[in-house]
Amino acid sequence: xxxxxxxxxxxxxxxxxxxxxxxxxxxxxxxxxxxxxxxxxxxxxxxxxxxxxxxxxxxxxxxxxxxxxxxxxxxxxxxxxxxxxxxxxxxxxxxxxxxxxxxxxxxxxxxxxxxxxxxxxxxxxxxxxxxxxxxxxxxxxxxxxxxxxxxxxxxxxxxxxxxxxxxxxxxxxxxxxxxxxxxxxxxxxxxxxxxxxxxxxxxxxxxxxxxxxxxxxxxxxxxxxxxxxxxxxxxxxxxxxxxxxxxxxxxxxxxxxxxxxxxxxxxxxxxxxxxxxxxxxxxxxxxxxxxxxxxxxxxx
Numbered sequence: 362x363x364x365x366x367x368x369x370x371x372x373x374x375x376x377x378x379x380x381x382x383x384x385x386x387x388x389x390x391x392x393x394x395x396x397x398x399x400x401x402x403x404x405x406x407x408x409x410x411x412x413x414x415x416x417x418x419x420x421x422x423x424x425x426x427x428x429x430x431x432x433x434x435x436x437x438x439x440x441x442x443x444x445x446x447x448x449x450x451x452x453x454x455x456x457x458x459x460x461x462x463x464x465x466x467x468x469x470x471x472x473x474x475x476x477x478x479x480x481x482x483x484x485x486x487x488x489x490x491x492x493x494x495x496x497x498x499x500x501x502x503x504x505x506x507x508x509x510x511x512x513x514x515x516x517x518x519x520x521x522x523x524x525x526x527x528x529x530x531x532x533x534x535x536x537x538x539x540x541x542x543x544x545x546x547x548x549x550x551x552x553x554x555x556x557x558x559x560x561x562x563x564x565x566x567x568x569x570x571x572x573x574x575x576x577x578x579x580x581x582x583x584x585x586x587x588x589x590x591x592x593x594x595x596x597x598x599x600x601x602x603x604x605x606x607x608x609x610x611x612x613x614x615x616x617x618x619x620x621x622x623x624x625x626x627x628x629x630x631x632x633x634x635x636x637x638x639x640x641x642x643x644x645x646x647x648x649x650x651x652x653x654x655x656x657x658x659x660x661x
Contacts, residue, residue, distance in 0.1 A: 471498025
């Protein structure tokens with residue numbers, strides 16, 4: 362069975378693994394994301410060399426930024442600020458000397474869920490990945506939507522307040538996980554660096570009144586945006602991923618607020634079907650391979 366190296370590059374960590382052609386993952390490992398371009402290339406090469414005992418068919422990469430996945434050109438690398446206006450695929454393929462494909466991380470999440478996750482057998486769906494920002498991807502008629510400017514699925518930039526142009530009202534700033542923990546830290550007069558999602562949910566489970574109020578407000582805003590996405594794209598399923606998606610209370614609260622929206626409407630409207638990501642932190646790896654296989658089929 363053919364095997365591939367999957368690499369999921371994040372702002373602070375890189376996940377990598379050996380993946381079979383049918384999506385079986387083995388040798389899953391992580392390492393820190395390099396701080397410079399030179400060390401970035403060195404790290405990718407070291408990852409490849411660590412699998413040298415295996416017969417590798419190619420390398421499939423997921424990374425942040427605005428990526429033309431056909432040419433491999435990176436207009437920018439998002440959190441990887443040292444990647445800008447360069448053909449990252451050509452450079453990496455020359456370095457690694459094996460077939461290599463690269464795609465935006467949010468789009469990889471959608472491709473992974475569509476291949477073997479919550480969007481499997483779904484023709485039209487959306488994936489939202491809740492992290493520091495809000496990434497994701499859109500599947501329409503079984504095809505990933507990239508958009509004219511390759512920016513389809515960049516949900517972070519959706520504006521949530523029509524009365525202000527300030528970026529603090531962007532979807533990422535209002536509903537990213539960091540906004541939740543930062544708001545809670547401010548209420549508790551704590552340093553933002555000492556607060557994170559795990560600590561917030563621990564206090565929420567213990568019934569902290571400030572945490573409860575913030576969480577209700579957070580999920581109410583999330584429900585409204587999910588309803589808006591349903592109205593615009595009419596997907597069969599909206600899959601929600603990211604670390605916060607492991608919290609069952611998240612879905613219970615969002616569903617409650619969706620009930621309120623639907624019940625308040627004087628007209629019949631479609632209720633979004635939301636589901637927890639099936640693939641968790643493996644979605645990008647699997648989506649990168651799904652993209653690799655599609656590009657190889659197209660090129661051949």
